Amino acid sequence: MSIKRIARHLVQHHWRAKQIFPPDVLARIEQAIKRGEAAHSGQVRFVVEGALDGVPLFRNQPARARALDVFSLLRIWDTAHNNGVLIYLLLADRDVEIIADRGIDAKVGAAGWESICRAMEAEFASGQFERGVIGGIEAVSRELARHFPPRASPANELPDAPVVM
Numbered sequence: 001m002s003i004k005r006i007a008r009h010l011v012q013h014h015w016r017a018k019q020i021f022p023p024d025v026l027a028r029i030e031q032a033i034k035r036g037e038a039a040h041s042g043q044v045r046f047v048v049e050g051a052l053d054g055v056p057l058f059r060n061q062p063a064r065a066r067a068l069d070v071f072s073l074l075r076i077w078d079t080a081h082n083n084g085v086l087i088y089l090l091l092a093d094r095d096v097e098i099i100a101d102r103g104i105d106a107k108v109g110a111a112g113w114e115s116i117c118r119a120m121e122a123e124f125a126s127g128q129f130e131r132g133v134i135g136g137i138e139a140v141s142r143e144l145a146r147h148f149p150p151r152a153s154p155a156n157e158l159p160d161a162p163v164v165m
Contacts, residue, residue: 016091017050017164020129026162032134033160036141041148042083042104043158044140045076046133049165051092063090067097070165077101079157083148085140087120089133096120098140107147116140 021029033044047070052061067088071077076084082103089096098113105113116139123132 015050017048020091021048021162021164025130026164028130029133029137029162030160032137033162036137036144037156037160039141039150040144041081041151042085042141042144043076043079043156044085044087044137044144044160045074045158045163046087046089046137047074047163047165048089048091048133052090063088063093063095064097066090067099071099074158074163076158080155081148083144084158085144087133087136087140089120089124094121094124096124096136098136104144104147108143112143 029046033046036044047067049066049070052066067086067090070088071084071086074086076086076099078084079101082101084101085104086099087096088099096117098117100108100113116136119139120132120136123129123135
């Protein structure tokens with residue numbers, strides 16, 4: 001366990017997420033998800049967590065493990081065609097993780113998701129959080145459109161609104 005990581009999480013905590021992602025930015029992110037989902041039959045969720053606290057922090061939970069927890073908690077795995085995708089940002093670590101259900105993950109693979117994550121992290125490193133998130137949503141949506149085209153009668157199985165934890 002890194003004392004530096006614990007300090008970073010305790011200092012940044014949740015106020016940072018609300019500062020970087022105010023309501024108007026969250027609204028634009030939601031619109032990007034809606035636009036993307038019009039082009040495919042998958043489901044995309046974006047979650048930003050300012051920092052870990054409590055047990056996850058003191059157990060030194062990695063961002064990927066936390067993203068898996070959030071994927072399960074929000075039931076993103078529970079889509080009809082196994083094509084739900086979570087884009088998870090742990091702000092204190094500046095770490096992006098993409099967790100995809102088995103239907104889409106089998107088609108894109110770890111290298112494809114990792115490429116999208118690194119592009120987003122590059123934007124974040126230059127302070128372009130909104131641009132990075134929207135670019136990530138667009139990249140995920142392109143993959144979903146390639147493998148899961150839109151249906152004649154689209155069903156929105158999951159909320160489009162971003163989640164700030």
